[in-house]
Amino acid sequence: VTPTPPRQRPGRVRLADVAAAAGVDASTASRVLRNEKQRITGDTRARILRAAADLGYVANANARSLRSSRTMTLGLLVPNVAGAVYADVIRGATVAARQAGYVMVLIDASEIGTASDAFHRLILEGRVDGMLIASGTVTDSLDDELLVDSGRCVIVNRQIRGGLPSVIEDDEAGMRLGVDELIRLGHRRIACLAGPSDVDTSRRRLAGYRAAMSAAGLRIPRAYVDQAGYTEQDGFAGMQRLLGQPVAPTAVASASIAASVGALAACRENGVEVPRDLSIISFHDAPLAGFLSPPLTAVHMPLEELGAQAARLLIELLDGDPVPRTLKVTEPAPRLVARGSTTAPTA
């Protein structure tokens, strides 16, 4: 907190100026400018509107927030904006918020300390009305009690102890869709690059994999479930392990796109040609997927809708409406995007 002199207040036009120009009281101008339900003589109304336009009046958000204790601003905390997955969530949330009259601001918490700092300065100090929190990693560095007590937060794509409302995708259905496709192609030895075991999205995706396998009557060797992680590095390492199995899988369902990229790299390095020697299907899609070698077959999840629903749920919560503790986004349904990383097994 640097001690700096207050900024010059340029001749910003205030509500009072507009009112004066229109020859009315500030409160009247206020009412018209916010088009309150109250009816106002067509004439005065017009005068006020035109005065405001002439003067280029813009209401001061801080004064308004102070008075009404609503900022009409929402925050979205993301562990790392670069994650391909978040792009759509962010877009969906931003648009939905705007449709409801809110501005959505993002916080990148890739640096440690940012998450709790942002939470403090945005929620506690009242810069935003509520916050969307994406990812569990982030919440770990946050004081859960504060989080819950605030009553102004919604978790996106994670469920968390303590009963914060959360919005999640249908991880299980998505993963099933992917594994079913592998089965349909004729694969029977299908492994899973599952993601961290302590993250609930990962657990649900794994459950989807198991469900699909079991529905097809397929056995899952213990080593076929690799709880790698969600980074390229993790996918790389996990695939190395899978490739080292005495009986190697003919197909792999990967729980994240970053891990898939790493998996592809591991295959290349081990002389395993995808999809000839091994099919790979990725959970989550991204523009990048179409340009990899080979282009990645993927399960497209409705992430934009996830973001939008999360934003709407948050707004309902702030409005004091009753909200479900968990909202699962099932529409639109996950969609399979067939590209070049899958084919029938050669064996």
Add this chain to the structure above:
Amino acid sequence: VTPTPPRQRPGRVRLADVAAAAGVDASTASRVLRNEKQRITGDTRARILRAAADLGYVANANARSLRSSRTMTLGLLVPNVAGAVYADVIRGATVAARQAGYVMVLIDASEIGTASDAFHRLILEGRVDGMLIASGTVTDSLDDELLVDSGRCVIVNRQIRGGLPSVIEDDEAGMRLGVDELIRLGHRRIACLAGPSDVDTSRRRLAGYRAAMSAAGLRIPRAYVDQAGYTEQDGFAGMQRLLGQPVAPTAVASASIAASVGALAACRENGVEVPRDLSIISFHDAPLAGFLSPPLTAVHMPLEELGAQAARLLIELLDGDPVPRTLKVTEPAPRLVARGSTTAPTA
């Protein structure tokens, strides 16, 4: 703009509460809590501090902003947060801002209309003190006059008409470094996937390419400069054109990482093996680059520093300090990251 009832004001503790608990006036409490220069009896000071801690006092940012007309919040407008390039810029700017006592909030402008909406609601309505604007695409949809008049904006990595201060990377030096490496490896027929001709970063990178070529006495066939664009798709198309040349290049310097990904895909599809048949070097690095097939040799630019310097420049501007119209980040210098997409020409 949904008409909603005002939110419940929970028993937030105010400055007056702290003052009362400590048996002093609010103004005194204010002074202590902001540790103003003024000296205050050790005893009262301690009482106030402890009262604040006991009550869990947090100052209301809106009231403070209204009074002081400073929000201690900065905005960063990004055309698309998913762009691999922005991750580092964002991190750098976020951290630098925080070190100066500011919170940095991001705006994703991937949806049309978001940019001008955000500009209006953040800058004009006074939710932030100043704004960093990344990319020229974004500025196109903004009213330049407003932008300049605001006197509270800094352009990151673009220069713009109208004299807005801007902070840029040393595109020319970076590109030279990459092309020099290609030359060092023995290449002579080097093409350039240059990026859009109407974007100034692209022009500077192209200039770097030309400078390196000319310094080595190398000719540049007209068709070797392909003003593709910065997306995967653009890189793909551009590489197709390059590959179709009667005398094909043995190496390509690509002006962006996304285009490089597309270029790699085009090579694969045309049976051109990288780096055996063609070397590719990419301007800008990203974690992803190391996992592509082949891993991409790249020029790492100091993007985090770019973000940090931009944030600092903005703060100086807001403080009324004189700022340069253009600041070029030359330290640390661009760095070559040799990976698998470059080698000596076979010819």
Add this chain to the structure above:
DNA sequence: CTGTTAGCGCCTTCAG
């Protein structure tokens, strides 16, 4: 339908 009055919570002269 419009004006009057009274703050929202904080900071900042100005006295003492």
Add this chain to the structure above:
DNA sequence: CTGAAGGCGCTAACAG
């Protein structure tokens, strides 16, 4: 070194 008073710009309750 500390308290008293005023106001940042806006909205909301109450009159008229």
